[in-house]
Each structure stands twice: as structure tokens, then as C-alpha cells.
Amino acid sequence: MYARDIMSPRFHTLSPTNTIAEAVGMFHVASKEEGKRVFGLMVIDESDRLVGMLSLYDILLFVQPKHIHVWSEIEDLEAQVLFGELLDRVKSVQVSDIMTTSVVTVKPQTHVMVIADLMIKRHIRRVPVVEGNALVGIVYISDLFYHLLQKFL
Amino acid sequence: MPVVVRRDILKGLLVEDAMRRQVIRAPQDMYLGQCVNQLIKFKAGALLVGDKTGCPVGVVSKTDIVGAFYGGLPIAQTLAIDIMNGPALTCFPDDELGGALDLMRKNGVHQLFVQGAEPCAVVGTLSYGDVVALLYRYCRACPQGAAGLTGSFDRTQFLTVRDAMKTCAVSRGNNSSLAEAIEELTTHHSGAVLIVDGDGLPSGVISRTDIVLAYHHGASLEAEAQTIATSPVASCDENFLLTEAIRQMFLKDLQRLFAYAKDPAHITGVLSLSDAAQMRSGSCRACMASRIIVSSY
Numbered sequence: 146m147y148a149r150d151i152m153s154p155r156f157h158t159l160s161p162t163n164t165i166a167e168a169v170g171m172f173h174v175a176s177k178e179e180g181k182r183v184f185g186l187m188v189i190d191e192s193d194r195l196v197g198m199l200s201l202y203d204i205l206l207f208v209q210p211k212h213i214h215v216w217s218e219i220e221d222l223e224a225q226v227l228f229g230e231l232l233d234r235v236k237s238v239q240v241s242d243i244m245t246t247s248v249v250t251v252k253p254q255t256h257v258m259v260i261a262d263l264m265i266k267r268h269i270r271r272v273p274v275v276e277g278n279a280l281v282g283i284v285y286i287s288d289l290f291y292h293l294l295q296k297f298l
Numbered sequence: 299m300p301v302v303v304r305r306d307i308l309k310g311l312l313v314e315d316a317m318r319r320q321v322i323r324a325p326q327d328m329y330l331g332q333c334v335n336q337l338i339k340f341k342a343g344a345l346l347v348g349d350k351t352g353c354p355v356g357v358v359s360k361t362d363i364v365g366a367f368y369g370g371l372p373i374a375q376t377l378a379i380d381i382m383n384g385p386a387l388t389c390f391p392d393d394e395l396g397g398a399l400d401l402m403r404k405n406g407v408h409q410l411f412v413q414g415a416e417p418c419a420v421v422g423t424l425s426y427g428d429v430v431a432l433l434y435r436y437c438r439a440c441p442q443g444a445a446g447l448t449g450s451f452d453r454t455q456f457l458t459v460r461d462a463m464k465t466c467a468v469s470r471g472n473n474s475s476l477a478e479a480i481e482e483l484t485t486h487h488s489g490a491v492l493i494v495d496g497d498g499l500p501s502g503v504i505s506r507t508d509i510v511l512a513y514h515h516g517a518s519l520e521a522e523a524q525t526i527a528t529s530p531v532a533s534c535d536e537n538f539l540l541t542e543a544i545r546q547m548f549l550k551d552l553q554r555l556f557a558y559a560k561d562p563a564h565i566t567g568v569l570s571l572s573d574a575a576q577m578r579s580g581s582c583r584a585c586m587a588s589r590i591i592v593s594s595y
Contacts, residue, residue: 162515203339210551211341212431230550237511237526243339246332 148260149253151292152274152282159188159199161241165207168199168240181287185271187280188244195273195280197244207243208235250275251284257293260284307433313398314391316432317412317422321346326355326379330366333358333378334514338507341551343409346420347382353418354411356384360506367513368480388413389424395432398424399575406487408572426575427553433575434544442582455582457540462577463557463567467492470523472501476512477519479504489570490554493527499563502527505553531556536566544574 157175159168168186175183185200250273251260260272264286274282322336324345333345337360344359362381366373371381388411389398398410402424412422468482469492479491483506493502504527512526533556534543543555554570 207339207341210548212427212548215431215434215548237508237528238338239515242335242511242514244335246335 146257146292147253148251148255148257148272148274148282148284151257151288152253152284153288154282156280156283157183157186158280159186159240159244161188161190161196161239161244163240165204165235165238165240165243169204172201187248187273187283188240189280192278193280194278195248195250195275197241197246198248198271198273199240199244203243203245207238248273252276253281257289261289261293264289307436308394308396308399308429311395311432312391313389313393313395313410313412313424314422316395316428317391317424318428319422321411321420321423323348323352324358324378325350326377326382328378330363330371330373330376330378330381331514334363334373334510337363337510338514342423343425344407345378346386346411347378347384351418354386354420355379356382357386357411358382359407359409360510363510363513364480364483364506367509368477368484368519370519373513373516386411386420388420391421395429399426399429402426403576426570426572429575430544430571431548434541434548437541453539457577457583458536459534459538459540459543459555459557459569460536460567462540462573463536463569464573465567467556467565467568469494469500469565472496472522472524472527474523475520476509476517476523476526479523480509480519483509489572490568491523492531492556492565492568493524500531500533500556500565502529503531503556504528531562531565533558533562533565534569535560540569540574540577543569544571547571547574 157171159171171186172183175186185198187195188197188199190196249263249267249269253274253276263272264270270286272284273280274284322340322342322345324333324336324347326347326349336345344357346354347356347358349355358378358381362383366376366381387401387405387407389401390413402408402410409423409425411420412424414421468486468488470479470482472493472495482491490503490505492500493504495501502524504523508526508528517526532550532552534546536557536559547555554568556565557567557569558564559566
């Protein structure tokens with residue numbers, strides 16, 4: 146069994162020039178259309194070349210204040226107001242500014258056990274499938290898991 | 299034999315008490331575009347540049363990136379090694395915090411790398427913000443500190459923004475170019491430029507981070523500075539308690555707050571985390587008074 150057998154050929158993408166607010170909206174749309182929570186989106190340039198990945202983790206890492214450890218000792222703060230102000234100030238930040246640029250990819254003919262090994266060792270939950278320069282699909286850890294699990298059920 | 303004892307709020311505190319155990323690294327052949335990505339993503343002030351074996355060879359700071367922008371270097375073709383400064387300025391985890399602050403101030407840097415036991419091991423970083431965060435936490439724990447007080451109390455006992463701020467804020471008109479804003483930052487060794495409108499009223503702020511982002515987004519040096527300015531200007535009254543201003547900076551992830559006297563339209567100074575760190579004090583005047591040199595015989 147290979148990547149091409151379990152990958153989702155339909156996927157949502159972001160542009161490097163999307164703002165973080167637009168990216169949050171895209172996550173919402175992707176989750177709705179996929180019928181499951183989408184935790185990461187691929188970023189492609191104008192030539193449809195994969196240039197990065199953006200995950201919810203990247204966005205959360207960026208919006209949380211740097212000195213977060215001080216917060217744990219402050220009981221009387223209005224987090225919603227402060228986060229609102231924080232998000233308002235980062236309007237100029239684009240997807241390309243915080244995306245992960247070193248993306249692990251596989252080919253359509255990569256074996257699923259190799260993909261499972263990659264996901265375990267690199268702590269990744271989704272792997273883009275690339276053929277030449279073209280992005281052709283994505284393998285989610287859940288797809289891989291349930292595909293392998295079916296053998297035992 | 300006289301013994302001089304310097305009483306200092308930081309006395310006894312070590313670098314390891316305040317340091318951040320995360321080092322953002324870049325290989326020497328990393329392109330500047332990726333360097334900016336790492337600086338922004340991890341909110342770092344500087345990247346530790348390593349050679350092929352991972353050994354540190356230098357540092358790329360936001361200031362270096364701003365310099366590359368001003369110098370017209372192409373972001374997609376310039377490497378970290380082309381603009382880095384080296385060697386990295388370091389301290390050890392068991393160094394005194396006061397000494398580390400002196401080292402930062404003497405060398406005009408905002409961050410030190412913390413050296414581990416092995417020659418190439420860097421185990422953390424120390425910035426002005428980390429020192430202020432530690433002092434703030436002490437203040438909150440101190441029964442005399444303003445940070446933990448509620449209700450009415452004698453405000454004269456506590457330090458205000460005016461005690462720590464710099465009284466001249468660097469400013470430019472809103473029709474200035476990005477190049478002019480960079481020149482202003484560099485000339486005054488400032489972290490941010492206040493943008494003022496035709497009436498001299500503050501309309502925005504441009505920090506080094508804003509300029510680094512503009513470079514990453516392909517902006518021109520001739521573009522109007524106003525187009526990348528953060529607005530509204532984050533400010534507070536100069537009579538604000540220092541501890542409250544520090545709290546605001548931490549919670550809103552700000553490096554600086556502009557100060558005004560009664561009217562927010564008239565900026566009188568700027569308080570940065572580095573200014574607050576250099577105070578080497580908590581929030582009350584008792585902390586300041588304890589910083590005397592005592593001679594005993």
C-alpha cells in the first residue's frame with residue numbers, strides 16, 4: 146500500500162501572502178468542508194509549488210505573549226480583551242512570516258510504513274504528497290491509522 | 299580594611315534564574331527570508347548562526363536584517379553568513395544577573411546567548427525582557443510591591459513610568475519614507491520611531507520588527523513609512539505606576555510604551571523593557587534605596 150492509495154487528493158491551501166486572520170478563516174472553511182477538524186494547511190505559491198505548512202500550533206505560538214510564564218501568576222486579567230488587542234496589532238503579519246518552511250514530503254509511490262515511520266519519528270500529523278514540483282495530495286495521520294487498522298478489524 | 303558591599307536587588311540572582319531555555323538557530327547558509335521567518339515565528343531578537351557542524355559562528359539580529367534592507371541586499375539571495383556579526387556574545391548560567399546586564403549595556407545588545415559546559419553548546423538566551431519578567435514576578439510576591447496591591451495605597455512610594463522612561467522619543471512625519479525611518483532608528487540607536495501627522499500628533503509607531511516584516515513582504519525603501527506603522531500608538535500616562543506599565547507590556551507583547559503627560563496627543567517619552575531592566579529595581583522606591591554602596595570597617 147502506497148501514499149497514492151490513502152492520500153486525500155482534495156485539499157485546501159493557503160497563499161504566502163494571506164494574513165493570519167485570513168488563514169484562521171480558511172481553517173474554519175476547510176474544517177467545515179472536510180467534515181473534520183483541520184489542524185494544518187499547505188501553503189503554495191503562484192506557481193502551485195509547495196512552499197510551507199501552517200498549523201494551528203504555529204498560529205497559537207505566534208499569538209501567545211512571549212513572557213507567557215508571567216500570566217500564570219496574574220489572576221485578574223481579561224484574556225479575551227488582551228488577545229483581541231494582540232490580534233489587532235498583528236494584522237500585518239502574513240502566512241509566509243510564521244509558516245514552517247522545511248516541510249517533509251513524500252511521493253505517491255512512498256510505502257505507507259515509511260510514511261508511518263516518518264510521522265512517528267518527526268512528530269508530524271500530515272504529509273504532503275508531491276510528484277515532481279506538483280502537489281497531488283496529503284496524507285493525514287488519521288487516514289493512515291484507520292487504513293492500517295482495517296486490516297485488524 | 300574597608301569592605302565595599304554593593305547592595306543590589308539583583309544580588310544573588312543568576313543568569314539561570316531568568317534565562318529562556320530556547321535558542322533559535324540558523325545554519326550559516328540560510329537565506330534572509332527564512333531568517334526573518336524564524337525571528338517572527340519565535341519572536342526572537344536574534345538568531346544564533348551555526349557552521350556545518352552546528353558550532354556557533356555568529357548572530358543575525360533584527361538590526362542586521364534592517365541593515366540588509368537599507369543596503370538593498372536581495373532577501374531571497376542573501377545568506378545569514380553574509381550579514382551576521384560574530385562571535386556571539388555569551389554568558390554562563392551561573393554568572394551574576396547584574397554582570398550579564400552590564401555586558402548587554404556595554405555592548406549595546408538586547409540579548410546574550412547562554413553558554414553550556416561544552417565549547418559549542420548554547421543552552422539558552424537572556425534578554426532584557428527576561429530580566430524584567432523575573433523582577434516583576436518578585437514584585438508580585440513581595441508584600442511591599444505595587445504589583446500585588448489592590449485598593450487604595452500610597453502611590454508616592456512606588457516608581458512611575460517617568461522614573462524609568464527616556465524623555466525624548468524619536469519621531470518622523472507621516473510622509474517620510476521607510477529609508478528615512480531606518481536612518482532615524484539607526485542614528486538614535488532606537489528600537490522604534492513615532493510617526494506624527496501634520497499637526498505633530500502621534501499617528502503610529504514603526505519598530506524594527508515592522509521594518510523586518512516590510513522587507514520580507516517586498517516593500518520598497520521609498521514606500522511611505524506610514525503604510526507599515528502600527529496604529530494606534532500604545533501609550534500610558536507618565537505618572538502610571540512602573541509595575542502597571544510593565545504588566546501592560548507583557549500582556550500585550552509590547553517592547554515599549556510611549557508616555558504622555560495627561561494628554562495622549564502629546565508624547566513626552568518612551569519606556570522600553572530595556573529601560574525597565576536597567577532600573578534594576580522592583581516597583582517601589584524602597585528597592586531603589588537599597589541600591590546603595592555600603593562601606594563597613
